[in-house]
Amino acid sequence: MSKTLVSIVIPVYNEAENVALLHGEIAAAVAGRPEEYEIIFVDDGSGDGSLAALKQLHERDARVRIIQFRKNFGQSAAISAGFENSRGEVVVAMDADLQNDPADIPRVVDKVLEGYDIVNGWRRDRRDKWLTRRLPSFFGNRLVSWITGVHLHDYGCTLRGFRGEVVKNLKLYGEMHRYIPAIASRMGIRSTEIVVHHRERRFGRSKYGLGRTFRVILDVISIKFLLTYSHRPLQVFGGAGLLMFLAGLVSGLYLSYEKFVMHQAIAGRPLLFFTLLMFFLGFQAISLGLLAEMLSRIYHEGLDKNEYVIRERIGFDR
Secondary structure, X not given: OOOOEEEEEEEEOXXXXXXXXXXXXXHHHHOOOOOEEEEEEEEOOOOOXXXXXXXXXXXXOOOEEXXXXXXXXXXXXXXXXXXHHOXXXXXXXXXXXXXXXXXXXXXXXXXHHOOOOEEEEEOOOOOOOHXXXXXXXXXXXXXXXXXXXXXXXXXXXXXXXXXXXXHOOOOOOOOHHHHHHHHHHHHOOOEEEEEOOEOOOOOOOOOOOOOHHHHHHHHHHHHHHHHHHOOOOHHHHHHHHHHHHHHHHHHHHHHHHHHHOOOOOOOOOHHHHHHHHHHHHHHHHHHHHHHHHHHHHHHHOOOOOOOOOEEEEEOOXX
16 A cells, blocks of 8 residues: 655745755654655745755755755745645645744644645744734735634734645635635645744845735735635626616616706716716726626636746655
């Protein structure tokens, strides 16, 4: 009977001081486990020697595989590339900055093997700055949970476990890697959340700050649209357009009554400008909805375009 293969996907961006230590901790964490493991490092256009450090790891450990991007495409693209190139029945994603604890990997894998499609990490005792990281994250997690209906304590934790077939059906772009549980919820997945360790950063600096809060709000709006209306965008834009068109029609009928029955002048009245505006905006919104409907059909009928470009793949021929 063949062993279960576990793929560990790690996006790397300027983490030259961390990758060797991380590899050593992963090797220790999975030693003696019944599964087989592959470790996929995705170099997201690092400029500090991370790639050289990864190549040294590959020479020492055949389980290490490397994907090198031509430039920095972002964490979502790196995770997506790792998912696309993974071979495991179970896939684990984690950060390269040593703040995720590799000792949690066996527990995540065990939970997936229990039958869960996604196992989410919860950094209950988070080792980050309160004002710039923990406070925005607190409100962001509650906002995302409320908007999407998928309630988690920690959407920002990269440490997650997946069934292989789940990640193969995910398309990530922008900052969408944070919202994988919400995106995957439309597939009818079974998920859970477990408490994981979180450690202080030892080397380098965080790639995120307080400014990310504003991007979270925009991402939440996008996620809500994708979850609810991606298959029927005309209901959003068309519905708003019909309401505006109806408002224009009502005000237009009233102005017609004033003009032709009451014989009052309507030129220059604010209501006339409001009527024209509502007709114009209603027509525009309905047109936008039709265009969105056509784009949605194109998207769902097979548009397949990656958000990244790979320069080199190392170790995938084994």
